[in-house]
Amino acid sequence: MGGSAFALRVPPLNTPRMPSEIYTRVLQHTLALLQSHYEYCAAPIEGPGKTTFGDVDVLVASPVSESYSPFLKNSFILMKPVAEKLKTLLNAEALITTAGNPTVNFAVPWPDDNYQSASDKRYVQVDVHHLPTAERFQWELFHSAHGDLWNILGATIRPFGLTANDVGLYLRIPEIEALDKKKSLIFLTSDPKRVLDFLGLDEDKWWKQFETQGEMFQYATKNRMFWVKEEADDVKEGDVLTNVDLGQEGGDAGKKKLKHNDRQRMAKRPIFRAWIDEFIPMLRKQGGPKEPEITREQIRDEAFYKFGVREVYEKRLKDWQLARHLEELKRDMIKGQIPPVEEIPEGPPFRSAAIRMLIDVIMGGKEFDGTIPPAARKSEEGFYDLDLVQSFITLNWRRAGELGLAHQQVRAMETMRAKEQKKRKAAEEMDRHACAAGPI
Template identity: 55%
Template sequence: MGGNAFNKHSPPLPTPRMPPKVYNSILQQTLTTLQKHYQHVGSPIEAPGKPDYGDIDIMVSSPLSVAFDPSTTDRKLIAKSLEQTLGAAASILEAGNPTINLAIPWPSIPPPSLNPSISDPDQTQEEEAKFVQIDIHICKDEKDLTWNLFHAAHGDLWNILGTTIRPFGLTVNNLGLYLRIPEIELLDRKKSMVFLTDSPSQILDFLGLEEGKWWSEFGSRREMFEFAAGCRMFFVKEKEKDVEDGREGVGDVVGEVEVGGQEGGEKGKKKLKHNDRQRMVKRPIFREWIEEFIPLLREEGRCGVCRVTRDQIRDEAFERWGVRKEYEERLKAWRLARHEDELWREVIKGSIPEDVDPVVRGAAIRQLKAVIMEGEDWDGSIPEAAKKNLDGYHDLDVVRSFVLQNWQKAGEVGWERQQKRAMEGMKAKAEKKRKIEEREKEAAS
């Protein structure tokens, strides 16, 4: 939570940003302690060159005792056990959130100098109580822990890689790598996503990134940026392509983003998604990538070649993870659902005049839907308008013609049926009331 979880605690507990020596001291101490209670314990690799830290993130799995096992022990009790074990002043536990926030007293680190006239700047406010926020994420198993360490590694690196792979139809979230279906993603991003893998090794290999480097801390931001630029989907928009045929920023629009290479700088910022623009404000490393590193590559004429297309990436994913059938079936179902929505809203409802009696119009719509979409007979037979082709599609022109010719009759039939159902409902209600009264009389006698 960025070190802000205890701002709303009662009373609020100050958790200021930590200098590296405080961060490293508490991190190592906490890891050592938690290894006595969990088989697997780890902390994500931090981004390079951070001058301070907001909180400490730790992943744990495979508890060694019942007191720390969420499958047998209430999470509130686990939070209390962690408080006692780590000497925390308080904890925060939210429903449905696997992370427990702990406030650990700020360590007392003696100044490096023995000269009392030389003070340690980190000890200028010793009298004021302050704390370190530790976020302990309880993972389901070792595989889940490994994934979380992978996904959280190097701070903003996945934000950077996300802007690179998104135009090629790929998304990495907290569960794994997904392939997006272009026709669906514009209207329903979640339904457009086809799961590929949650294996870090497979993902890095598919992106063309060296796994060995991933699991080591980068020496500098520049080193991390160079690593990210090695992704086989990364390329920089060439300067001479800024203006083409009198238009700026010409590129192939696929799905929700433009596949025309990254350009960074002011023009590049304008083409970022809303979430990425927000990251520009809040995340200095991501801002440096956009504002400085990408323009530098353009100036140097590097990474200016697009090595793959979105279709190639899709086909490679089909081959590697065998998801072609799922992809095509989901796309087929989506197209059919869109067709049926158009059939209902635009052809059936849309072909009946809106200035007619609302009661008659409503009855006509319901009756035509029953005949065309639900298979009900019309004059003793199934009309052509209700028939579908082998893929499940209606002929919209035939349906529209049928509706225009028959909506008035459908309104009459629908109204009569509506009245009949109303009368039957009233009779049933009256009969039910009569039986209740009879039972009450029998009971009274």
């Protein structure tokens, strides 16, 4: 939380930004304490050029005893007991937990602090992030490294159908992502080495801190999907563009095309802002790479080969296309081809009956006047011939309404008879009980 978690506490605690020496001292002391209780314990590599720090972030996983694990077998996160144990271990004065969140904020006394009163006392915010597995720990350590670097890489790989989040690297299915981003994601890997290899980035350099912001920016340009788009002159403030992801544009035009999340990052993250405002325009003037050397389709095919996800990808796409096909069949073809209520003399009940009957016949396999019509036949993949469906509905929707109403009447009569039979049985049962009890 950047060192601001305890500002809203009552009373608030003073957690000012730390100079490097205080940050390093607190980090090393915290790691030494936690390493006795967790097999995995480390801090992400910091971004370049930082001279002050808002908080100390530490990742932990695989506790040596269950008393230090917030993850229960039923996936429920029970953070409070673990947080209290860590509070004692870290000699923290206060802590903050959030239900369901495996991260705890601690207010640790500032080292060797000389304060005149309690209100002057300073603290260091230490955030301990619990990861459920060693694999997730390694990925988070990788994904959180170098501060804003993944924001930069994410904006570069996004137009090629790749997304990295707190779980791993994913391939997106373009036909799905516009309507359902979550369903469009195909998991590739959470192995940092495989990710860097796929992006074409040097692994050794990744695990070392960059000395300067410029050095980190130059490293980001080695991503094989990086290229600089020519500056557009016809983009106006407020324009909504759908192909905003094609290339790194930067400058004023690039800012107008950024996605909402990226615009938020620009406002809050000075390094990402420098990448967009300064570095990309500088590369453009220097004649940086102006054409991508690879396409989204090539990246997809490489992912199929390297991560073995072709079958998962194709099945997800097929299932989604079939679900959309059936939804459109019901909504647009069956319901949409029948005239509106005001054009049907028999009124709403007739139209509703026609719709229900046509759904039962076409999608449910019910006979229509004693036969299964060709419009109800599906391909091996489950798709219907929409031309046959449309023709059948146009010719038979009125007959479907008649059959539907007749079916409803039969069903209503059966329901009434069943209710009457149930009442008779209940009355007979009461009579038997009365006879068995004898006279009062």
